[in-house]
Amino acid sequence: MPRVTFREERCKGCELCKHFCPKGIIEMAGHINAMGFHPATVVDAESCTGCATCARMCPDIVIEVEKEEKKVG
Amino acid sequence: MAKILMKGNEAIGEGAVRAGCRYFFGYPITPQSELPHYLAKRLPEVGGLYLQAESEVASINMVFGAAGAGARVMTSSSGPGISLMQEGISYLAGAELPCVIVNMIRGGPGLGNIAPAQSDYFQATRGGGHGDYRVLVLAPSSVQEIIDLMQDAFDLADKYRNPVMLAGDGVLGQMMEPVILDDEIKPPSLPEKSWAATGRMGRDRKNLINSLYIVPENCEIHNLELGRKYAAMEESEQRWEDYHTEGAEMVLVAFGTAARVCKAVVDMFREEGRPVGLLRPITLWPFPWKRVSALADSVRCFLTVEMNMGQMVEDIRLAVNGKRPVRFYGRVGGMLPVARDVYREALKILDGGAD
Amino acid sequence: MKKVFTRPKSLKDMPFHYCPGCTHGIVHRLVAEVIDEMGIFDRAIAVAPVGCSVFCYEYFDCDAYQASHGRAPAVATGIKRVLPDRVVFTYQGDGDMAAIGTGEVVHAAARGEKFTVIFINNAIYAMTGGQMAPTTLLGQVTTTTPYGRSREVNGCPVRMSEMLSVLDGSAYIARVSVHDPPNVARAKRAIRKAFEVQEAGLGFTMVEVLSSCPTNWGLSPLKALKWLEENMIPYYPLGEYKKPAEVG
Numbered sequence: 001m002p003r004v005t006f007r008e009e010r011c012k013g014c015e016l017c018k019h020f021c022p023k024g025i026i027e028m029a030g031h032i033n034a035m036g037f038h039p040a041t042v043v044d045a046e047s048c049t050g051c052a053t054c055a056r057m058c059p060d061i062v063i064e065v066e067k068e069e070k071k072v073g
Numbered sequence: 074m075a076k077i078l079m080k081g082n083e084a085i086g087e088g089a090v091r092a093g094c095r096y097f098f099g100y101p102i103t104p105q106s107e108l109p110h111y112l113a114k115r116l117p118e119v120g121g122l123y124l125q126a127e128s129e130v131a132s133i134n135m136v137f138g139a140a141g142a143g144a145r146v147m148t149s150s151s152g153p154g155i156s157l158m159q160e161g162i163s164y165l166a167g168a169e170l171p172c173v174i175v176n177m178i179r180g181g182p183g184l185g186n187i188a189p190a191q192s193d194y195f196q197a198t199r200g201g202g203h204g205d206y207r208v209l210v211l212a213p214s215s216v217q218e219i220i221d222l223m224q225d226a227f228d229l230a231d232k233y234r235n236p237v238m239l240a241g242d243g244v245l246g247q248m249m250e251p252v253i254l255d256d257e258i259k260p261p262s263l264p265e266k267s268w269a270a271t272g273r274m275g276r277d278r279k280n281l282i283n284s285l286y287i288v289p290e291n292c293e294i295h296n297l298e299l300g301r302k303y304a305a306m307e308e309s310e311q312r313w314e315d316y317h318t319e320g321a322e323m324v325l326v327a328f329g330t331a332a333r334v335c336k337a338v339v340d341m342f343r344e345e346g347r348p349v350g351l352l353r354p355i356t357l358w359p360f361p362w363k364r365v366s367a368l369a370d371s372v373r374c375f376l377t378v379e380m381n382m383g384q385m386v387e388d389i390r391l392a393v394n395g396k397r398p399v400r401f402y403g404r405v406g407g408m409l410p411v412a413r414d415v416y417r418e419a420l421k422i423l424d425g426g427a428d
Numbered sequence: 429m430k431k432v433f434t435r436p437k438s439l440k441d442m443p444f445h446y447c448p449g450c451t452h453g454i455v456h457r458l459v460a461e462v463i464d465e466m467g468i469f470d471r472a473i474a475v476a477p478v479g480c481s482v483f484c485y486e487y488f489d490c491d492a493y494q495a496s497h498g499r500a501p502a503v504a505t506g507i508k509r510v511l512p513d514r515v516v517f518t519y520q521g522d523g524d525m526a527a528i529g530t531g532e533v534v535h536a537a538a539r540g541e542k543f544t545v546i547f548i549n550n551a552i553y554a555m556t557g558g559q560m561a562p563t564t565l566l567g568q569v570t571t572t573t574p575y576g577r578s579r580e581v582n583g584c585p586v587r588m589s590e591m592l593s594v595l596d597g598s599a600y601i602a603r604v605s606v607h608d609p610p611n612v613a614r615a616k617r618a619i620r621k622a623f624e625v626q627e628a629g630l631g632f633t634m635v636e637v638l639s640s641c642p643t644n645w646g647l648s649p650l651k652a653l654k655w656l657e658e659n660m661i662p663y664y665p666l667g668e669y670k671k672p673a674e675v676g
Contacts, residue, residue: 003429014449014642014649020609037448052433053609059453060444065433096510122509126502127535134499134532138475138506141493146506164496270491270507272471272514281485283494 002050003066004042010062013037017054017063023047026054076253082107082246084216085175085239086115087254088223089147093261094173095121096146098135100128102154103187104243105177109149119258129154133161133174140170141282143269145227145261149175152185152193155201162236163202166299167284171230173223174208175239177246180407188407189242189330194384197240198358205296207303209237209310210357212328216250222355231264233306240357242380244330244409306359313361317343318350323423324368325351326389327378330409335378337412338419349419357385362392369396376400376419378410436460438469440489449649451606451639452481452548458606458616459517459546460488462623466515473507473516475500477524480555481548484519498529501536504543515623516543522563523553526586530562533592533634540597540631544622547588547634550641551660558644562586565663570644585663589636593669599631601670605638605661607653618668621675630672638664 011033017040018026025044033039040062042048055063079087085108089097097112113123126132132148139146150158155176165172178193180186197210209229213219222239230237270280286292314332317339318324327335332353342349352368354361365375374397377386386401393399402418404410435441438460446452463472469490476485478497485492495503500518508516518525525533525547533545552570553559559572563585567576577585593601600622604615615637622633638660640652647655 002432010443012448016449016649016653019650050432055433056609056612057454059446059449059451061435061439061453061457063433064431064435066429067432069430096506098506124505124509127531130499131502131505131532131535134496134502135506135509137495137499138493138503138508139510140506141503142507142510144510146510160496161499168494270473270493271511272473272491274470279489280491281494282492283485285482285494 001046001068002048004045004048004050004054005064006039006041007062007064008033008039009035010060011037011039012060013039014059015040016057016059020057021054022051023049074253075256076251078249079216079252080107080247080249081216081219081241082177083111084219084252085149085223086111088220089173089227090115090119090121091258092145092224092227093263094145094147094227095119096139096144097123097148098126098132098139098146099148099150100126100132100154102151104179104189104246105149105151105175107246108175129157130161133158133165136172137161137165137168137170140165140172141168141270143266143271145263147173147175149177151177151179152181155193155196159202162208163200163204163206164284165236166200166206166208167204168282169234170236170282171234173226173230173237173239175241178240178242180405186407187243189244189380189409190405190407191242191329191331191380192382192384192405193240194357194379194381197238198360198388206299207306207358209233209235209306209359210240211237212240212355212357213245214329214332214353216248217252219245220252220254229310233302235302240329242330310356311359311361311363312355313364314353314355316351316353318352318368320348321350322348322373323376323419324372325349325376325378325415325419326354326365326385327351328354328357328385331378331380334410334412334415338415341412341416342419347423354385360388360392362388365389365392366394369393372397374398374400374422376402376422378415379403380409381405436464438463438472438489439487442487444487445483446480447643449640449642449652454606454612455546455548455615455637455639456484456487458612458619459519461616462620463490466620466623468515468623471514473511473514475504475507475516475518477518477520479521479524481519481521498524498527499532500524501529501532501541501545505536505539505541508541508543512542515626517546518543519546520548521554522547522549522551522561526562526588534595537592537595537598537632537634540599542626542629542631543633544626545634546619547636548639549588549636549664550639552641552644554641554644565659587664589634589669592634597632598634598670599672600625600633600675602668603636603638603664603666605656605666607638607640607656621671625672625675628674630674
């Protein structure tokens with residue numbers, strides 16, 4: 001299962017990741033981070049495909065994406 | 074050793090090449106044109122580059138890039154062009170980049186004319202651009218001295234990581250004099266520039282050429298560090314020539330072309346047995362106040378002769394500090410002081426009582 | 429687990445100072461990814477402008493210069509002429525490059541200087557408080573065009589890619605946008621091409637990136653991207669305006 005990690009303290013709450021996520025599984029958290037923004041977070045990790053669209057639209061490089069390595073042969 | 078006849082502007086170019094300068098960025102302006110003409114031909118012969126920029130603003134910023142990359146680099150211009158370069162010179166000083174800037178000063182203000190003047194003294198010696206900085210200013214008065222000072226100009230720029238300006242005028246640029254040149258051009262030996270931003274190339278830390286210090290505390294520290302550097306320059310780099318100042322009752326103070334005229338004036342007085350001498354500042358900044366201050370203990374009065382409305386006279390007065398009268402004689406707008414007139418002016422002061 | 433997306437090594441690990449949703453961060457990342465992927469970090473030299481992106485000299489971890497306002501192309505000329513085997517790029521906004529620095533960029537392109545300009549067009553001066561830029565659209569409200577940019581008073585917006593592409597010295601000129609994921613991917617490909625053309629020594633290269641400024645446009649980050657798409661792209665058509673035959 002792919003894993004998407006948010007570096008919460010760097011998030012400025014711009015919501016671009018939330019908007020562009022093809023699965024609609026990113027929401028803004030209820031709490032605020034140290035900078036005073038509601039950080040983005042994944043609410044349904046099971047549905048993440050690891051496409052990294054969120055990471056590619058994030059202006060602050062908050063998001064890191066990992067995937068299982070495909071076994072070849 | 075070869076003795077050859079050379080034009081001042083060409084001597085600047087040859088002096089630069091011999092000092093290891095391999096990059097020139099500039100924009101045409103009279104009366105320094107022979108220098109770019111010379112270097113456009115000469116630099117490719119030694120594997121260097123002459124590049125004509127679209128403006129003086131671009132020229133000085135190309136100098137900024139080349140200096141940051143560690144090269145020995147220069148530009149040249151005259152009054153209006155040097156005015157356009159001032160922002161860039163401020164950035165060079167702020168980022169502590171070595172380079173040589175030649176100003177063959179012409180009549181001003183505005184477009185003025187193309188005749189020789191010394192009216193950019195304030196601009197050269199007070200920094201010239203925005204912010205608290207200084208540029209080391211060298212003022213040759215002969216073609217041989219131009220050759221010799223070009224080597225010093227580049228060495229001092231590197232030593233202090235600071236722009237150095239060579240201040241001349243159309244007379245110095247256009248006149249021909251015999252100069253002695255080494256037959257052999259030594260390969261340039263340049264100091265290592267570990268601060269240069271050349272691409273990291275395996276370096277474990279990043280080099281940055283920068284003059285921005287957004288935090289006031291840091292900008293103050295930067296200014297204080299620059300201030301210490303300028304103080305060291307004031308301490309070590311004051312240069313001057315004494316011409317018959319021994320036992321002088323009156324000392325003329327003049328630099329560059331005006332000093333050549335004043336030497337003739339001193340000769341006229343000495344022939345008559347009158348003790349008049351000349352102090353010729355070779356560095357305009359740091360101004361040789363040590364020597365002026367010492368002379369103020371023995372002479373009766375000073376007469377400064379300048380090709381402007383009275384600019385260096387302020388530095389002399391600061392150095393004399395009220396101890397002796399300091400008089401001024403100037404010609405402006407591209408007019409040259411004539412020895413006979415300076416003599417008469419000096420005589421009036423001497424015979425009329427300096428006070 | 430294998431990282432399929434992570435911070436490029438050429439970007440120092442520190443937070444950007446940009447406003448929420450500002451696309452400078454995306455473009456910084458794309459440039460850094462290209463530097464990483466081409467393996468040119470050790471030879472890369474960045475020239476920062478004056479404007480919001482002045483601190484890009486901190487973010488890019490390669491050697492860097494901070495140039496005076498508009499003069500980055502002249503500074504880059506000086507660097508590249510001394511160090512012809514390095515990869516030199518300027519990163520400039522529209523005030524810096526298309527107003528005060530027009531002379532420098534036009535002549536760098538005309539001379540065919542072999543460096544790359546990353547030109548951020550967000551149709552406004554951002555750092556100084558949202559004033560009209562040369563790229564501000566007709567009718568667009570800014571702090572110095574409170575009634576909208578007027579053709580009579582202010583003239584028309586400048587299209588830099590079109591302008592520079594007609595010069596013989598330019599080798600690769602493209603206009604891209606970062607308003608959605610497919611365009612971000614295209615922007616990265618253009619930046620890579622520009623760097624490759626520079627490496628091949630073919631001439632001047634520039635990538636103009638249409639970017640958003642939510643703060644000074646007075647829009648949310650999302651609405652700003654929408655505004656960019658609907659208003660900027662019609663006036664500033666995307667595409668490759670010039671490319672050498674060697675580049676596919």
